[in-house]
Amino acid sequence: MKIRILVAIIAVFNVSVLAQEKALWKAGVATAVITPEKPMRMSGYGTRIKPATGKDQDLFGKALAIEDQKGNRVVFITLDLIGVTAELRAAVEQGVREKFKLPPHALVMNASHTHCGPAYGRPEVKDYFDGLVKKLVATVGRAIETSEPAHLSYAHAKCGFAMNRRTPTNDGFVNHPNPKGPVDHSVPVLRVDNAEGKLKAVLFGYACHNTSVGFLRWLGDYAGFAQQYFEADHPGVTAMFLMGCGGDQNPYPRGTAEWAAKHGRSLCTAVEAALEVTQRTLRHQNQIQGPLKSVMETVPLEFTTKDRDNFDYPVQVIQFGNDLSMITLGNEVVIDYVLRLKRELGKKEEPVIWVSGYSNVYSGYIPSKRVLLEGGYEARSRPWKDALEERIITKVHELFGKVNKSK
Numbered sequence: 440m441k442i443r444i445l446v447a448i449i450a451v452f453n454v455s456v457l458a459q460e461k462a463l464w465k466a467g468v469a470t471a472v473i474t475p476e477k478p479m480r481m482s483g484y485g486t487r488i489k490p491a492t493g494k495d496q497d498l499f500g501k502a503l504a505i506e507d508q509k510g511n512r513v514v515f516i517t518l519d520l521i522g523v524t525a526e527l528r529a530a531v532e533q534g535v536r537e538k539f540k541l542p543p544h545a546l547v548m549n550a551s552h553t554h555c556g557p558a559y560g561r562p563e564v565k566d567y568f569d570g571l572v573k574k575l576v577a578t579v580g581r582a583i584e585t586s587e588p589a590h591l592s593y594a595h596a597k598c599g600f601a602m603n604r605r606t607p608t609n610d611g612f613v614n615h616p617n618p619k620g621p622v623d624h625s626v627p628v629l630r631v632d633n634a635e636g637k638l639k640a641v642l643f644g645y646a647c648h649n650t651s652v653g654f655l656r657w658l659g660d661y662a663g664f665a666q667q668y669f670e671a672d673h674p675g676v677t678a679m680f681l682m683g684c685g686g687d688q689n690p691y692p693r694g695t696a697e698w699a700a701k702h703g704r705s706l707c708t709a710v711e712a713a714l715e716v717t718q719r720t721l722r723h724q725n726q727i728q729g730p731l732k733s734v735m736e737t738v739p740l741e742f743t744t745k746d747r748d749n750f751d752y753p754v755q756v757i758q759f760g761n762d763l764s765m766i767t768l769g770n771e772v773v774i775d776y777v778l779r780l781k782r783e784l785g786k787k788e789e790p791v792i793w794v795s796g797y798s799n800v801y802s803g804y805i806p807s808k809r810v811l812l813e814g815g816y817e818a819r820s821r822p823w824k825d826a827l828e829e830r831i832i833t834k835v836h837e838l839f840g841k842v843n844k845s846k
Contacts (some may be wrong), residue, residue: 454580460590465506467586468677471578473519473571474498474657475557482521482625483554484653491557494577494657495696496667498556500575501679503631503642503806504582505591507729509573513545514579517679519659520550522770522801523537524560527572534576544735547767549798551608553649556659567724589636591727594716594765595627598709600661600702601647603774604689605815612815616691621774622646622685626706628713629727629763630788634706635639640674641669641709643792646774647684650681651690651699662691664703669710678710682797685772686804687817687826732842735799743822750821753799754834758842764790766835769807772796775807775816779832805831 472495477492498519506512514535527546535541559568603620605612623646631640650659660668662680669678690702716725734756739749759764764779777794785792796805804820808828810817 460545462588462590463508464589464591465580465586466589466591466639467500467504467584467629468631468679469578469581469585470677471500471574471657473500473574475567476643477567479567480558480561481554481655481761482556483650487653487655489655489768491657492655496658498553498657498659498663499552500571500583500665501580502575502578502601503677503679504579504586505731506586507731509730510768512541512583512732513547513680513731514582515547515679515732516549516575516579517681518548518550519553519663520559521552521554522550522557522797523799524703525800525802526560527568528799530572531575534572535579536703538576538637539580539837540580544755545733547757547793547798549767549795550801551589551649551659551662551680551682552685552771552797553658553660553663554653555656555660557657589639590632590636591759592632592725593628593727594630594725595625596709596713596716597624598626598645598706598834599624600690600705601645601685601688602691603687605687605810605813605817607813608843612813614816616689620687621778622688623774623777626713627707628710628789630714638673640677640679641714642679642681643713644681644683644793645706646685647688647690648685649682651691651693651702652696653694658696660699661706663722664700665706665710668704668707672707672711679802681757681795683766684772684774684794684796686773686775686796687808690773707719714789727762730760732758734838734841736834736838738830740827741824743824745773747822750802752805752831754838755799755829756835756838756842758790760790762790764792764839764842765837766792766794767798768794768796768831769798769800770796770802771804771817773805773807773810775809776805776828776831783832783836790843
């Protein structure tokens with residue numbers, strides 16, 4: 440009881456400290472329900488050809504707009520979808536550029552990769568696609584229009600249900616839980632408080648497939664439950680999920696909606712643990728400073744077959760002063776990328792490194808060189824040349840250098 444009282448006193452003290460400090464940012468959030476209203480086929484498992492029979496959860500598109508003191512802005516869109524197709528990215532990008540003058544490099548679109556979402560790219564559901572674009576553009580508009588002075592801070596915790604799914608056998612690598620395989624259990628959390636120090640939103644990440652279940656009902660899977668639980672525990676606060684480099688990571692145990700809910704509660708608890716880090720210390724010590732910078736470029740990835748054109752792969756870096764670097768990569772990126780980038784860029788004197796996959800484009804797996812040489816499910820997605828990892832990592836280093844060369 441004494442410990443709880445002490446934590447509460449510290450939390451109140453930290454709120455008062457923030458209220459006395461000048462807010463360095465402006466931030467706004469908005470949410471839209473994107474659950475299909477008509478029967479549609481589902482994405483993620485090729486064997487499911489029947490439409491969804493109903494919903495266990497609504498699916499959401501959420502937007503977080505952040506602006507520094509110089510007017511530099513970035514917008515994060517998180518989606519309960521299998522991925523962000525090139526067509527969806529292009530349509531939303533055009534809409535927010537025309538209506539809000541938001542440049543492409545300042546827009547992050549990330550999908551949770553739930554396998555209980557709609558197959559929205561099929562020609563017979565163009566009405567859903569068009570409505571989705573309108574909703575997302577409008578949601579960005581509401582986030583920008585409702586922006587208010589805010590404080591940003593960063594913390595992280597751990598969550599353990601993700602496990603590597605690449606297991607070596609005499610017949611090659613198979614999709615099976617491998618507790619000895621590489622994994623990243625980090626849960627990075629961006630905390631947004633209003634000028635008075637009251638919690639407004641959290642943006643958190645995790646590197647694991649949203650495949651706890653694969654039935655014929657709409658569901659955000661563990662990511663949907665984590666956001667649902669957090670928002671229920673913190674009325675008025677918006678929770679948003681960024682998918683990490685979970686291309687070769689699965690949630691275990693799996694197979695039922697009950698496991699999705701349990702994993703969601705575990706992830707929600709990890710977010711709470713990260714926030715308690717900021718409560719048990721003076722939160723201004725973890726505050727994020729400006730300025731805000733963003734850059735996005737593509738790198739051509741080559742195929743082994745001559746009948747394919749190079750794939751223009753998007754790489755994006757969002758830089759928050761000298762405190763936080765958010766790197767977004769497209770497609771289903773395997774865990775090796777985040778582990779390597781943290782190792783190469785995450786030095787004590789440098790910003791915290793946060794790497795997300797499943798961002799801005801979706802068209803299959805991005806294996807590492809190791810995974811390509813080992814073979815297996817993730818390596819068979821596309822006939823990539825084994826230079827793709829070095830090309831992607833080199834581009835990340837290049838963009839990281841651009842946004843960090845002048846602080």
